[in-house]
Amino acid sequence: MDIIKTNICVIGGGSGGLSVAAGAVQMGADTVLVEGGKMGGDCLNYGCVPSKALIAAAKKAVSLKTADAFGVSGPDPVVDYAAVMDHVADVIAGIEPHDSVERFEGLGVKVLQGYGEFVSPSQLKVGETVVEARRFVIATGSSPTAPPVPGLDQVNYLTNETLFANRIKPEHLIVIGGGPIGMEMAQAHARLGCKVTLLEAFSVLAKDDPELTTVVKEAVIASGVDIREQVKIASVKQVQDGSYEIDLEEGGTSETLKSSHLLVAAGRKPNIDRLGLEAANIKHSARGIEVDRQLKTSNRRVFAIGDVTGGYQFTHVAGYHAGIVIRNALFRLPAKVNYDALPWVTYTDPELANVGLSEKAAKEKFGDRVRVLEFDYAENDRARAERLTVGKVKAITDHKGKILGAAIVGAQAGELIQPWALAITGKLKISAMASYISPYPTLSEINKRAAGSFYTPQLFSEKTRKIVRFLSRFG
Incomplete structure (x- = not known):
């Protein structure tokens, strides 16, 4: 079994992990990067980049429909949904080289492609290789999770990780979840000519200012989305032709909705299952890895950043965390997180x-x-x-x-x-x-x-x- 000794080992090649690895190696630290999935992580491959590319396409479509207000008119747009997703893939492909294995190896980072598991407080096993590092940084991010709806675990639904690989335009898309992802994707698909229904157990965009969210809600409805709030999903099933039937309970009445596609955008969970955190004496819960304001875990040689900590789930937070960790791990500066201006x-x-x-x-x-x-x-x-x-x-x-x-x-x-x-x-x-x-x-x-x-x-x-x-x- 190979043993690699290094100054810093970063686990996770998403936005935060790549920022730490690039910063550390360019500042002179021996650096190992471990990634078992796609370089670039969720943001590049399944989240920020593809969703904004899709939203951009949807804006182009609606701009043609509303140009008459400016004295400009023309034919209604024809949406080629597969071509829209090709545009999304092209945007990802344009950014991929910046996050690639080749680029980071060119910077001097030792990249191990595989999933890492702690076997001791100071050792991480990756395939047949053991990494011994003075400092570890866990940046494994999060993954979509599903609400406890009867039957949901028995159907093939879309998440942000699979949505952008779909090349078949939804005839009727049902979105479960009225948070930012659900609202963005619902409006974008409605603008691309899909029938869209959004189901939310509570209120849409519940974490934001209610006066301002009302403006967004009205605009999304005006885009053609049927928003159902305070609704309970009694069950979900997939019928023989691949379509879905969703039984609702709303205001004392029941209703069955049928759809061609189902997108679940109702929460995320930290990616910690494969890490062997117990062997490293790292405290954690279902919410994520516990960290202090310096982003140190209960194992003082291990830091954790980004979504895996269970806090704010934004790419820019992971990037901010990366800067905090570099100051702490490399320069021994007592840098602490401050979210006052987040x-x-x-x-x-x-x-x-x-x-x-x-x-x-x-x-x-x-x-x-x-x-x-x-x-x-x-x-x-x-x-x-x-x-x-x-x-x-x-x-x-x-x-x-x-x-x-x-x-x-x-x-x-x-x-x-x-x-x-x-x-x-x-x-x-x-x-x-x-x-x-x-x-x-x-x-x-x-x-x-x-x-x-x-x-x-x-x-x-x-x-x-x-x-x-x-x-x-x-x-």
Whole structure:
């Protein structure tokens, strides 16, 4: 059996693991990377990249249908679903070389293709090879899981891991789960000409600001999605022709829905089953691996990052974790995670973006010291020119102007949220957002106008008018 001794061993070739491996080896550390599946992980192959490529195709389709508002008309689009998925595959293929085995071996990383299992607190077995490392980083991510619906485990349903390999356009797609993935894929498929029904046991996008999620919900419904909330799925079965029958219980009545395709987007679980965590003395639960704020596990030579820790399940969080681990593992700096300025985006149309504290969380923490600043897209000239007037920005501050959070629903919300993330990271006050010069006409002016509204009560108060009248006496 071969034994490899190294400074750092990264388990998992997804976004976070690749960032650690690339950073470590380029900083001079002997690095081993272990990956049993596809390089690039979930984000490249099954998640962020393919889903956004599909959403982009859906936007192209709907843009042809709505062009008459601009005085432009033409034939309705013809959707070749297989060609759409070819576009998705092409986008993945264009990024793959950046995440490939060849690139990382070219950087100097020793890549072992296989699943790793701890056999001791300091040893990882990969096939016939044992890796002994001074530091390990577990970055194995998460996988889709299914709710406990009777019969669901007996049918062949789609998940984000299999959806993009499907080349047959769904005649009727039923989506189970009203979180970001479910809402994004439901709207995209409706725009591509599929009949779509979305089933949610509670409320869609329940973790976001309810005022803003209402805007998204109405837009998704307008796209053609039949959203059913507060619904119980009694059973699921697959009939002989491959279609599905879903029995519902809703408001004291029962109903059976039939569909050609079934997508389950109702949660994820950490990928820990194959790791042999007990042998490494690493504490874990069904939620994931337990870590402290330095991302260290109960085995102090082992770090864990990204989805496998059971926290925020975003690619950019895994990348952020990678930087924390490199500072801790390589430079012995006591870097700790801080999520005060963590942004997240749901890529429906309109988009829904958040950073920092929500209005509800801020009021629970700071009470009546909270100020809520709002500005509508409809009051922005560029939004009117583009006919993108649905949406608003909502900024949260304390009474002294400290920025606590922000949420935006509307076009390009994922881009517009970033100055707010920067402001929170840099501990800027609302005056900084209100005083910068924004080019005209841009959607970004919405942020500036929302920030400026902090001063409206003071600027246009009777006290201010008295001061102006007094000063005007002096010419």
